[in-house]
Amino acid sequence: MSKIESLKQSVINGKRKEVEPLVNELLAEGMNPKKIVEEGLVPAMAVVGERYKNNEIFVPEMLVAARAMKTALAILEPLLVKAGIKPKYKVIIATVEGDLHDIGKNLVAMMLRGADMDVIDLGVNVPADKFVEAIGQHSPQLIALSALLTTTMPAMKNTIDAVRRSPGKNIKIMIGGAPITQQFANEIGADGYSQDAASAVDTALKLLN
Amino acid sequence: MSKIESLKQSVINGKRKEVEPLVNELLAEGMNPKKIVEEGLVPAMAVVGERYKNNEIFVPEMLVAARAMKTALAILEPLLVKAGIKPKYKVIIATVEGDLHDIGKNLVAMMLRGADMDVIDLGVNVPADKFVEAIGQHSPQLIALSALLTTTMPAMKNTIDAVRRSPGKNIKIMIGGAPITQQFANEIGADGYSQDAASAVDTALKLLN
Amino acid sequence: MCYRCAQSIAELIDSMGARRSSWPGETSISTIGNYMTHYTKLAIDRAEDLRFGTAPQPVSTRRGMIIGGGTVYPELNFTLPSIEIKKENWPEIRNHYQQIISSALQRAAELDCPGVVIEFETLPPMTEHPEWGLEIAQTLLDSMEKAHATHGLKSVLRMTPNDNREFVRPPQLRSGYHLERMLQLFETSAAAGAELLSIESVGGKELHDQALVECDISQVIFALCILGARDMEFLWSKLHEIALRHRVYCAGDTACGFGNTAMVLAEQKIITRAFATVVRAVTAVRSLVAYECGAVGPGKDCGYENVILKAITGCPMAMEGKSAACAHLSSMGNIAAAACDTWSNESVQNIRLLSAMAPTVSMEQLIYDCRLMNQATHESKDSALTLQRWMIASDAALDPQAFILTPENSIALAKAIVGADSRYHAGQAVALEAIRLMKKAHEAGKLKIAPRELPWLDRVEKTVTDLPEDEDEFISDMMETVDASKYNPAEYGLKT
């Protein structure tokens, strides 16, 4: 097995301790940090995501893999920054105003990170104006909104309306949460809808490409 | 009991055979046909409607009363026409396109007639353009639409849209039927919503006054 | 095709096994295809044998479900939310059905369901354009096949096109555009793999609606036992031929637009419960015609009269009660399950509830209801009867319609029907028997009937008793009385 393949397997299996030496060795061998991310980490998380989607593993196992990836990134990121390399996509995610549910949002954030996106998590109960402010600050390519209460679905619409009136009006918006449907997404002018955390990455990539 | 009171009671109790001589006697005594309608027939049907609403009687009993009223009207109407007296309000009623349900519509028609309205029943499965045509022909003050299928609710909206684009665009529109809600009425621009046949007269009068 | 088919022929058919769980060779079929069964005795004549999950003539499906063979299966129905059915919306419409079926079957598999009946009751434009109805049927069948391959989940499709013949007024029943398209949808979906054929046929409804709101029992009997029955004979003979051609089953009709309309009007206090109860009893005469013409069940869910038909025919029956509250409120929430073989939610829109889409919610509820019944049956016949006893006691004393549909009373009504020498007489007999049962129970304090309802019982009884003995006399009396503009006697083979 090649070293990059070993790294991939270590991430898949969540063997955090194996990751650090492998990354250092690869760097010592002169491999480009960007290549390590693109050929080691991202494919590893894709495998993990696929296994989860096929009901072969559960989220805790994904989290362990995500942590292993994070260990690698902790070494690689400073190098990437120095070389001016950034993740291709930046995403802002939040649960809307009046709603405190964050498990679903957190899962989606984790999965997007696994797909090598830069995810800025604004937390829960986020008012529309705070959201617009954050967009101005971070200039994301994608916005992801979550709501779990029927009575905070209107807050989702308000947030989208506020974004559409702001300079960031053309940014793609995806939404999700238990009471949300494709029809509601159409009604309030969201660009995408994800039925569950597992398909969030697919939805995001469809919107971004 | 005064003779007009006797007439009222006969209509309430659906004694059709008593009605004809009583009306003729009242006319012979010089009573104005309009007064016979307003003080004998309409209050009788109001009592019947009230009893039905209070669950004291059933619809078949109402129908018998309505027939007794019709017997009276058969004598009075030619006189009223000759004197140029018409019911105060004209209503057009129909079940919308694609929908064949007519029991509810028929009940509402009966109740509106009991309130001395001139009801033109276009039947079931009535397309929007036919509806607009009938409005042009009859110039009603009120339109009543019925739908029983979720999938013919859009036809209700289409009909209202067509009316609103026509010369009769300011005519009041009320709607009803099993899947209909006040919220749907608001959404499609109906002026009123009646939850059941029993309250249709109240809804109609509220819109007309 | 005459009604009074010789009893000897009927018995011959019985002995040939025409009413059986799987199709025999084609030869025997074609020879019996042209004859009708005339039921003169009951398939089930003891109340203890009229119970859920078990029917003397079970129906076996291609994937090995045996309906009436001991297990009650959930039967799921669904419809679209508010959306116009037209070409532009077609992708969205197809998505709805795709989403409904995959989520519902997924849940059924998760809950280890032993098998599922899926009913596709089309919407009128899908019968008018049979290619649309077929496309959705195919979508459902594909998902069902996939669920079988992936999870081993057994399922069968009941196809219920709309009876659009009433779009012409007065209805054009025996020919024309709507009949042709309806038969085409039956034919093509049977060919595609829909194994159970059903319909809510409408013959007679054009006079029955008015009869209901006037509580006119004469016109009810005319509409159901004369007009409706004649139309069903016409229609179900056609369906029988289609079923034979594709080796699928005629499953049954329901007097939905008759008995259920009466029931719902009674729930809304528009007419009396007692009258709706008499109507229900009379509907059995009409719905029976499907079985006379070769249907083998499971009878269609919304026919509360099905329990009477099960006693007569021995065929398995779909029923619906508390878990169909999404479609209509009912006074028979538990008792309706007493003799069911499939247990249905009747219909629910594909809308979002807090947990999941509404059809998936219905699927879960039905599965748990069925599990409870199957547990009892699994234990013993006595256990099944114990659960049934509580189902009956739950509802029977509180509502006249629930009361006449106890297994015991259903058998009494069934006897009144098979004991009569014509459908007209059967209608009279079963109406009088229903009234007798109600009165007796009310007097014994076993049944609650509201005081303002009681006079109606006497009124209806007197009317039925005063009807002429002779059917032809009755027909000509009625033809003089009813609103002649509303129907066309020739469409029922009646001379004007």
Place this chain on the structure above:
Amino acid sequence: MCYRCAQSIAELIDSMGARRSSWPGETSISTIGNYMTHYTKLAIDRAEDLRFGTAPQPVSTRRGMIIGGGTVYPELNFTLPSIEIKKENWPEIRNHYQQIISSALQRAAELDCPGVVIEFETLPPMTEHPEWGLEIAQTLLDSMEKAHATHGLKSVLRMTPNDNREFVRPPQLRSGYHLERMLQLFETSAAAGAELLSIESVGGKELHDQALVECDISQVIFALCILGARDMEFLWSKLHEIALRHRVYCAGDTACGFGNTAMVLAEQKIITRAFATVVRAVTAVRSLVAYECGAVGPGKDCGYENVILKAITGCPMAMEGKSAACAHLSSMGNIAAAACDTWSNESVQNIRLLSAMAPTVSMEQLIYDCRLMNQATHESKDSALTLQRWMIASDAALDPQAFILTPENSIALAKAIVGADSRYHAGQAVALEAIRLMKKAHEAGKLKIAPRELPWLDRVEKTVTDLPEDEDEFISDMMETVDASKYNPAEYGLKT
């Protein structure tokens, strides 16, 4: 207020009748108000006594419902459809509740329901503005009074304000804006006539969410048995005082945000069912605290752990299963009813179904479910146990959580809890007992656990076994491990 209240005092309280069906004179109350019950033995220790409709300590309401006195009552919940809760929408919002309650009670009266529990679970802004919550509560109470006057329909209101304390992050639990307003809504609605006080309290949830998605049992026990329990002690002592002041009942809390979150995550295959099952067992330690602080039931519907609490406390319990499928799918559709005293739909939006508005549909379904149970009970204790046997057999073998909540297993879990000398040890003991029950049953072929779930059982067992014996050591270990930014130990009376 300390956890290890002397047993002698607890027994004194028992002997004074502190846990009874109606309030005694004020004097005895005020003397016992400051002590906590420490359960050291079970109120129900035989499985046959742990059944639906019957609790050793029934609760009597003002209109004469006796919950736990032999009859299972429907408990109806409802919420708004998608609508923003703000001043401008208030008339529409009030109309929704007005329409919900009048239609649902109307249906209950039509179906001769012996009594109804109405739960008003507010929406966050209605607790933040207690005058809003109170106005809706008053609307409900008025309709309930009217239904009693008109139809003789008995009903009682359960008031469930929101625990908004988590709107501040980390949550501010023991003081501040949200606590004050929540207590104000409890106080005013109790004064207005809400007889049952409940809440889904959130103490510990800020750490539990993360523990769930990581399947970290140590952090689960820390969140539930250390943090959550301490917060409940604080909160329920306050509620106890309010209840005493207005002579109403503390009904109970639920670990909804804990046990049900785990259950739903497991249904969605995000975490394993086996882990969710262990979490459920541990939630009982936390939910029990309400009863230790004076709650008398009926325990709140969504606490599937309630059956364990019923064994310990003898108090009646609300439960929910198949007829709450509108709110969440569940693997315990039938078994959840095995020991219920009220039977709930959990929650449903006020949206239109084909028959009626969804809350009315739920009301009808619950009533029929209850009728069936009450018929069995009415017949005999043996009959009730027979129905219960089928409910259990329906679900227990198919799902680990259903399995550990059979009456027999619930008693085993309850014993593990009362046998422990602290909540920390109770949490460990009940987790291990749940694992033991699952493993044993799986080995005996009595319980289906998916192969990919099995390794988790060993993993969790080992973690629990390896936890330190000493509670203080555990606490300081955990305080080092958990994300300290997420919670404030001082809000739980923990020293940092």
